[in-house]
Amino acid sequence: xxxxxxxxxxxxxxxxxxxxxxxxxxxxxxxxxxxxxxxxxxxxxxxxxxxxxxxxxxxxxxxxxxxxxxxxxxxxxxxxxxxxxxxxxxxxxxxxxxxxxxxxxxxx
Amino acid sequence: xxxxxxxxxxxxxxxxxxxxxxxxxxxxxxxxxxxxxxxxxxxxxxxxxxxxxxxxxxxxxxxxxxxxxxxxxxxxxxxxxxxxxxxxxxxxxxxxxxxxxxxxxxxx
Numbered sequence: 001x002x003x004x005x006x007x008x009x010x011x012x013x014x015x016x017x018x019x020x021x022x023x024x025x026x027x028x029x030x031x032x033x034x035x036x037x038x039x040x041x042x043x044x045x046x047x048x049x050x051x052x053x054x055x056x057x058x059x060x061x062x063x064x065x066x067x068x069x070x071x072x073x074x075x076x077x078x079x080x081x082x083x084x085x086x087x088x089x090x091x092x093x094x095x096x097x098x099x100x101x102x103x104x105x106x107x108x
Numbered sequence: 109x110x111x112x113x114x115x116x117x118x119x120x121x122x123x124x125x126x127x128x129x130x131x132x133x134x135x136x137x138x139x140x141x142x143x144x145x146x147x148x149x150x151x152x153x154x155x156x157x158x159x160x161x162x163x164x165x166x167x168x169x170x171x172x173x174x175x176x177x178x179x180x181x182x183x184x185x186x187x188x189x190x191x192x193x194x195x196x197x198x199x200x201x202x203x204x205x206x207x208x209x210x211x212x213x214x215x216x
Binding site: 003005007018019022023025030033034037038039040041042043044045046050052054056097099100101102103104105106107108 | 111113115126127130131133138141142145146147148149150151152153154158160162164205207208209210211212213214215216
């Protein structure tokens, strides 16, 4: 299992709506994420629209590719694309920037 | 248990050294974090110095307060302070900005 962190930029004027939409993610979208190996997946929003994703997976690239093959993902990403800046024509699921893990503590 | 995400800004010219230091966090610092309830704690660095922390805890405010009472934390934070910008005189453990969780999927 590995841990991943990525970021995207939400348009500040659409942050409230973005948060609302994520309180009601379609059950079939949640199911597809679960089925394709996305675990302990959270999204966090900063007050300037910086969006941080944290997810655990055996292999994020494989989990992304499996998600990209689902029909529900195409529908969801098409609805989400307008919330972001800086995607340069890619979907939000393709245009995100991965960060580098520099420290980890398991704890107890 | 709750999940928390915070950010800080590392000076771009000190990113390499910051990452090196975090490959060798003092064992007594790791132990103090564990003892005070920091769990599944990771730090991620973006190539412009944006530092993202993800941590799980029963209560982060209590975990921060407990950490602040340890002697090792004062020594560690004093050594780390110079790596950051925008702290306005606070320690890195006091000056970080918490983000808002807008989505969570447990997965399987």
